[in-house]
Amino acid sequence: MVATLEQVFREEWGRVLATLVGFLGDFDLAEEAAQEAFAIAADRWPRDGVPNNPRAWLMRTARNRATDRIRRDRALATKLGLLAADAREEVLMNPTIFPDERLELIFTCCHPALTVEAQVALTLRILGGLTTDEIARAFLVPEPTMAQRLVRAKRKIRAAGIPFRVPPAHLFRERLDAVLAVVYLIFNEGYGGRDELAAEAIWLGRALAELIPDDPEVRGLLAMMLLHDSRRDSRFRGGELVLLDDQNRSRWNTTQIAAGRAELDRAIALGGRGSYVLQGAIASLHAETPCDWAQIASLYGELARLTSSPVVELNRAIAVAEIDGPEAGLRIIDGLGLEDFRYLHSTRAELLRRLGRSDQARDAYRRARELTDDGAERRFLERRLTELSATMDSG
Amino acid sequence: MKYIMVIYQGDAQERQAALSEEEQKQVYADYQGINEMPGVTSVPPLGQPENATTVRVEGGKALTTDGPFVGMKEAVGGLFILEADDLDAAIEVAARVPAARYGGAVEIRPSEVNW
Known part of the structure; x- marks a missing residue:
């Protein structure tokens, strides 16, 4: 398969720029030169075809542009003298080897x-x-x-x-x-x-x-991102947020879930148990049916000890509520502070709603709404409030 | 690279005065150690900011006020010059300045001609 121009640019931009910065020691110059090289490629490649080694072509063109610029700019002439002595240039002169x-x-x-x-x-x-x-x-x-x-x-x-x-x-x-x-x-x-x-x-x-390749946290972060992102298509419906329980699981990206789990396995095999590995493991459990809430609560507990983060505790409260009931979740939430954190109030509201404490639930949803700018989340909270007042009127 | 290392005392002088004799000796030893580091050029010690006189010129006339340009706590407490490979090397030296761990701070300013 022939990679599209856009794909080549996407893959090569960072590498070309990195080598140029290393060679030139100057971000602006490197960026300008890379930009020119990519622009020339965008102009020529569709006409003349993509060169056999696109990276080498881009690197050479960018380097030549940069050298021209330096030569033109007399104020930078001394800089060129310094660069010539740099061993990196020899590497750059070789059209096939570029340091990453x-x-x-x-x-x-x-x-x-x-x-x-x-x-x-x-x-x-x-x-x-x-x-x-x-x-x-x-x-x-x-x-x-x-x-x-x-x-x-x-x-x-x-x-x-x-x-x-x-x-x-x-x-x-x-x-x-x-x-x-x-x-x-x-x-x-x-x-x-x-x-x-x-x-x-x-x-x-x-x-x-x-x-x-050998850092578990790097793998853990990638795993976590892949797993969360695999549910992207089911997190919103008609511009409104959809909670995990109500998501259409057939729209989860199973290939990406598998890729995320493979990264997680590697992280664990590397002996990782840092915060990203734990978050990756939690995300992996969330992608299971049914969810193992006990395991999730325990991992959040471990994460909370590691990070001392009240936000993590809030997440643990959600898992605990699934196992021991909403009151148990609320007991954790009430000690957290986080008064200006919208998810604290939306979580409280959700648990209060489940307990049938509608007045308190409504106040909590309102507080969450005050703190929310995001359209999809706001619409979700509005709908919950409407549903609540409907049940309160009929009750 | 040449860096001017600017030391702010903040609360450091008060906190250092409350230290044990042993710890105070360590503070002096640390400053001495920095002065003797390769790449460091010391500047004569700055006196107390309350003895500073600040001068402004308005309409060609020098106007003086008592004290530093900024507040007493924000006043510069000391300076030294550091020749170092890069910012990471300068950060490591800055982190050894006692004021930085007793509530003060060190500002690393690259020496640069701006005019």
Whole structure:
């Protein structure tokens, strides 16, 4: 099968850019050169055919563009002198061997000296090849704001001396966790229905698993994303949120569930029991019929001990309510705080509704609605409120 | 890369004053250790911010006010210059500055010509 141009671009953008950044030591220059090379390819390939080694072609063209630019720009002439001495150039001169420096690039983009917003934007732009406009739309910010964010981040990388490298052993874990957090955040942004971001996060997760094959957390995150995403088509019906119990299971993506479980198995075989592995395992259990709520509650308990997160406790409360009844769930929820967290109120409301405590349920649904901007979730809450008042009137 | 390391005391001076003699010795030893690190150029110690005089010029006339430009807690407490490979190396040095672990902070500013 011949890969489409778009597929080739998608796969090669991050790699080409990573090698160029490594070679040029300059994000802007690398990005411009890559953009030019991809534009030339988009123009020529449909006419002349895709070259045998598209990556080598793109790399060579981009490098030549960058070199031309440097030569033209007299202010950068000294820089060229420095580059010539770089051993990397020899590698680049060889048209078939290009070092894969995507990992260096990911760690640079997710460096903790950048704000998380900047890390996310850079990762999507530099690794994922999304345009500034696409990223801006996905995060619901004006395009100039996003452009400014990217410019600032790239400027800081250069000015502050953020290294382009895979962190040494003593920093590796915490820096990898930062990278995983960025991917997770992108996925979560996409989970509310912005599919392109979820797909992007999964793509990044796959690339990470390829680059760091032996880390259980990397596998766990990928497993979790694949498993959650497998239910994407059944999570909304007519623009409204559908809860797990009411989802049409025939619309779950079974291939993706299998892929997610395979990643989870690998994570566990690697000895993983970190937070992403646990979340992957929970997502896997959720995809079973019937759900093993006892097992889910126990894994949430383990996750809560690991993260001390009240949000995790809230999730545990849902599982506990399934086993020991709504009161048991409510007892956990009442000690959590999280007053401004909409899911606390929607969960409370749901459990109160099941207990027939309609007045309290209605207040909780209303509070959840106050805290919810999202259209599909709001419509779901409205419907619950309507149903409640119907039963209250008839009762 | 050349970095200017800016130390803010925040609550560090008060908290360090409350430390045991042993711990205070450690604080001095840590500062001494940083001064002796390769790549570090020390700057004469800054006196207390309450003895600072801040000057503004308006209409060609120098106007002075008592104290630092910012609040007492936000005032710069000390400086040193660090020559390091990259930001990660600078972060490691910054993390060894005692003020940073006693409620103060270290700001890493790359040295750069802005004009």
